[in-house]
Amino acid sequence: MELKNIVIRGGEVVGPRGVRRAEVLITGETIAEVGEVEVPPDAETIDASGKLVIPGAVDVHTHLDMEVGVTRSADDFTTGTRAAACGGTTTVIDFATAYRGESPAKGLANWHEKAQGKAVVDYGFHMSITELTVPPEDVVAEMAEAGVSSFKLYMTYPERLMVPDEVIAQMLVAAGRAGSLVCLHCEDDAAIARLRAEALAGGHTEPRWHARSRPPSAEADAVARAVRLAEEAEAPCYVVHLSSAPALERVRTARERGLPVFAETCPQYLYLSAERYEGETEAAANYVCAPPLRDPWHQEELWEGLRRGHLQVVATDHCPFNTYTRRAGLQGGGWRDFTQIPGGLPGIETRLSLVYQRVLDGDLSIMEWIDRCCTTPARLFGLHPRKGELAPGADADVVVFDPGFERPLVADTLHMNVDYSPYEELVVRGWPVLVMVRGTVVAANGQPRGAPGWGRYLARGPSGHLD
Ligand SMILES: [Zn+2]
Numbered sequence: 001m002e003l004k005n006i007v008i009r010g011g012e013v014v015g016p017r018g019v020r021r022a023e024v025l026i027t028g029e030t031i032a033e034v035g036e037v038e039v040p041p042d043a044e045t046i047d048a049s050g051k052l053v054i055p056g057a058v059d060v061h062t063h064l065d066m067e068v069g070v071t072r073s074a075d076d077f078t079t080g081t082r083a084a085a086c087g088g089t090t091t092v093i094d095f096a097t098a099y100r101g102e103s104p105a106k107g108l109a110n111w112h113e114k115a116q117g118k119a120v121v122d123y124g125f126h127m128s129i130t131e132l133t134v135p136p137e138d139v140v141a142e143m144a145e146a147g148v149s150s151f152k153l154y155m156t157y158p159e160r161l162m163v164p165d166e167v168i169a170q171m172l173v174a175a176g177r178a179g180s181l182v183c184l185h186c187e188d189d190a191a192i193a194r195l196r197a198e199a200l201a202g203g204h205t206e207p208r209w210h211a212r213s214r215p216p217s218a219e220a221d222a223v224a225r226a227v228r229l230a231e232e233a234e235a236p237c238y239v240v241h242l243s244s245a246p247a248l249e250r251v252r253t254a255r256e257r258g259l260p261v262f263a264e265t266c267p268q269y270l271y272l273s274a275e276r277y278e279g280e281t282e283a284a285a286n287y288v289c290a291p292p293l294r295d296p297w298h299q300e301e302l303w304e305g306l307r308r309g310h311l312q313v314v315a316t317d318h319c320p321f322n323t324y325t326r327r328a329g330l331q332g333g334g335w336r337d338f339t340q341i342p343g344g345l346p347g348i349e350t351r352l353s354l355v356y357q358r359v360l361d362g363d364l365s366i367m368e369w370i371d372r373c374c375t376t377p378a379r380l381f382g383l384h385p386r387k388g389e390l391a392p393g394a395d396a397d398v399v400v401f402d403p404g405f406e407r408p409l410v411a412d413t414l415h416m417n418v419d420y421s422p423y424e425e426l427v428v429r430g431w432p433v434l435v436m437v438r439g440t441v442v443a444a445n446g447q448p449r450g451a452p453g454w455g456r457y458l459a460r461g462p463s464g465h466l467d
Contacts, residue, residue, distance in 0.1 A: 081121045084348045085121050090442070150382075151183065165229060191218040205339075241264065274293045349415060402432075404429065
């Protein structure tokens with residue numbers, strides 16, 4: 001069968017060498033050419049005049065259909081990836097988890113089952129390890145074979161997820177040697193445990209105590225420990241959802257010493273602050289996440305870190321819960337106790353446009369915006385050159401982005417399966433008007449078009465290097 005040709009013309013194409021007026025020729029599922037292309041006579045033409053043509057965005061931190069206590073995150077692989085598509089994200093990497101007593105192979109099989117036939121955009125998996133029952137080299141080799149080249153280890157959540165430093169050290173060594181990457185949730189659990197116990201003993205159970213018991217110092221201390229463990233292991237490491245200035249400082253100084261320490265932040269830490277915990281309890285509960293939202297001054301530091309490349313990635317940590325779920329709490333016992341509120345925020349749909357607002361302000365260049373949201377995430381996690389860049393031979397994951405498209409980020413018109421939006425009062429300028437995954441339209445004008453099941457599993461190559 002003849003492959004279908006599509007040409008996108010008239011737009012400003014954001015490519016590896018800059019922004020320029022160019023055409024993008026798609027043949028079948030692949031980008032055939034970028035530049036002044038010879039258009040085949042049978043090609044379908046898409047007019048992108050006045051628009052930016054950019055690579056599909058890559059979100060390397062999502063939690064779809066994840067069990068949390070007695071509940072689960074509100075988006076499954078269909079609703080979550082459909083929302084991702086509407087916002088211009090064409091690849092997600094979700095966190096498969098091997099809970100205690102489960103092998104990584106079992107954990108991975110569970111997540112394949114959740115995603116199978118449901119995703120609208122392409123997807124890969126990290127593997128979260130909660131214990132080591134076989135040699136770490138075996139885990140790393142088995143997962144690499146299955147296309148999983150990154151791991152997540154938790155330095156907190158002792159009930160279900162935390163591993164001791166010894167396991168982190170072993171995994172860093174094994175992963176580093178094999179070209180895989182260890183991602184770390186950095187919050188010092190000893191400090192948190194002490195502060196939580198103190199808060200509860202004092203009768204302080206409101207959501208604001210969630211933030212007060214997880215201070216920036218606990219994050220910074222854990223980042224420092226992660227850096228030391230990675231340095232000793234001579235391995236790269238990746239700090240997920242970095243939220244505060246002192247933690248950023250630890251990453252910056254490590255990188256200035258030449259260490260391969262990478263870090264992501266998320267839109268909630270760039271846009272929202274701990275003031276959200278000060279309202280009435282029910283509303284405040286909707287902003288519980290870990291690390292928590294910080295005082296407003298951290299935001300500018302994080303933007304500055306992004307601009308200067310001390311932070312390399314913006315991901316979402318998308319893990320939505322509906323208001324009624326928060327109210328029920330983890331044990332079904334109610335939200336009046338901050339330790340029982342399931343944590344996480346919706347964001348899979350809104351990341352690309354939220355970061356673009358700083359391009360409008362002149363604080364980030366278009367190239368930096370695309371780099372942090374598309375290219376570097378793909379490169380760091382073994383998806384490049386297939387994903388993250390508009391270049392011949394890459395998958396035709398293409399977004400036509402209208403810089404003039406204005407919309408309020410209200411829950412009613414977004415597609416995440418959740419009854420509130422953290423950005424309800426915000427009107428953004430710039431939104432994807434056409435989103436393709438491998439040459440097939442999955443969203444248009446912010447509305448879903450794709451069919452569940454079009455999204456394909458991505459076996460990833462080596463992770464943890466940008467060269
Ligand atoms: Zn997460």
